Amino acid sequence: MNRRLFALTALALGLASSIATPAWAQKKVVMGVSIPAATHGWTGGVVYWAKRTGEELEKEIPGLKVIVKTAGSASEQANQVQDLATVSKIDTLVILPFESAPLTQPVAQLKNKGVFVTVVDRGLTDPSAQNAYIAGDNPGFGKVAGEYMAKAMNGKGNVVILRGIPTVIDNERVDAFNAVMKNFPDIKVLDAKHGNWNRDDAFKVMQDYLTRFKEIDAVWASDDDMAVGVQKAIEQAKRSDIKLVLGGAGSKDYIKKVMDGDKLVTADVTYSPSMIADAMKLTAHARAKGEPLAEKTIIPSVLITKDNAKKYYVPASPF
């Protein structure tokens, strides 16, 4: 009985807020930002950028309130999204979903209640559950890396790949990289194993690559965290055959290496956690002015070399 009463009350509250929202949004925007907790370098960067941008936007746009919440798992994030709607009464949601499928339904419910939804990085399985989609360019990430590597190797040599956690993101990157390599018949991709975007796992995988392959010319670590482990393994084995270690995502330490003219790390490819900042800014401005937002915005992955590294170096960021 009690539960039914509770459900009814919740429903009534939900209805009330959805009715109240349109009149109320004109003077005030309450923007909820739901992101994964800082469990590795990249998500640490996301949390940093979300908090920083939230404060900046609140100063810039009068009447805007930004609530940033982090979640440790997909199910926690789903609950959190519901709490944002019922307790914090948000009318705008910027979400970087943990996983696409489990969050599609909870987000769709919010959108049906009239909340404006911007999805970042990982698209929902049902695109109608989102108003706008802002993401990094994963195929581009693999393509830019592949093209740079092929050029640096003069079109010939042996490459090993470290992959991330088995996900759609990882597949898109690796497929695009391999597609580039197909154009260079003299480049041999020896193997691709999962280092899980993790320093320790990458160290072990690289140690074993070094045992297995006597001649490696370049390593596509595909992530700056993994590049740390890769470089330690190379140092330990005292191998001098490797001439290039290409990471990815653009951590400050690796951009610094590129800037300082490191011998092995001559470039990096961006996939910046600051995309959450872009998404928050675009959404907040569009909502405050009452303007529509482009359905799909792709933030391109660009190559960082010694020439442009300075532009991407943010020492204050944890990533």
Place this chain on the structure above:
Amino acid sequence: MSPAPTDTAAVAPLDAEPGPVRKPRFAGRFGRRLVGARPLIGLVVVCIAGQLLNADFGTWDNVMNVLTRTAFIGIIAVGMCFVIIGGGIDLSVGSMAALIAGAEILLMNALAPHFSSPITVVLFGLAAAVAMGVLFGLAHGLLITKGSIEPFIVTLGTLGIFRAVLTWLADGGAIMLDGALADAYAPLYYGSLLGLPAPLWVFAAVACAGGFLLNGTRYGRYVQAIGSNEQVARYAAVAVDRVKVVSYVLLGACVGVATVLYVPRLGSASPTTGLLWELEAIAAVIVGGTALKGGSGSVFGTVVGAVLLSVISNILNLTSIISVYLNAAVQGVVIIIVAFLQRGRR
């Protein structure tokens, strides 16, 4: 409440075996030794398979790589062995290692400007890391015994606490060791003595000490007695609480030692440090023939179990016959097969 262990008549059944009991006990010992050999058979079979799949498997460098890599989990597993034999469990070891690593690096970075020699700073770091482990272990032990909370819950709680505090300290990113310190510290992982890597010596020392402690001392027998029947041990005037606390403190110290060896490898700690180490350590203990419900087990088996687990992933990296998506499945199959080999003990 519980009296201190003494050599009075009350403890006699545990300490000295009267005549008639001697025979089954010897049989039990022999049986235990056989059980210790079973995971070893598994390991040998897996190694032969590895050698057949890739001729580089048996090279000195690869064997050293694998054993050195095993050292962290192995050292923790030796401590875990005592806790599990005593009927407890510790789920927090991976998070604890991560927090100790982060705190140790921060401490060393902070001390560096005040000392001329980086070696002194590193020694401070080592002592602090082990002390932190002991302290965390003591907290676990006291919460479990004096606080009467299930070890599963206590350590599940601290699992979250330790990792969250590290993530907070690291601000979500990574904590890096300063350059000069990293150079002074590096030999502890990368250096070698008489041709064997340093972590291997520490691992061997910890394993030998653990083996002696479990089989050669009164404390070891008390741990086994508590694990097989806590009430009986209590009636036999064993200081159950104190023995339990000591087990958790030992495990904490082991985590501290493992962390001390881990830090120089990457010179950094991040929120992914030590992720799932608890499962690997527990798996090593159980694969090595220790009963999860406690009561009996072997340190030797635990060491074999730890080596077996890392050999499997090494072989998977050295070959590409199986889709990388199935790596975890292969590990699972081998673990179950080895466990199957040990059935029929109870």
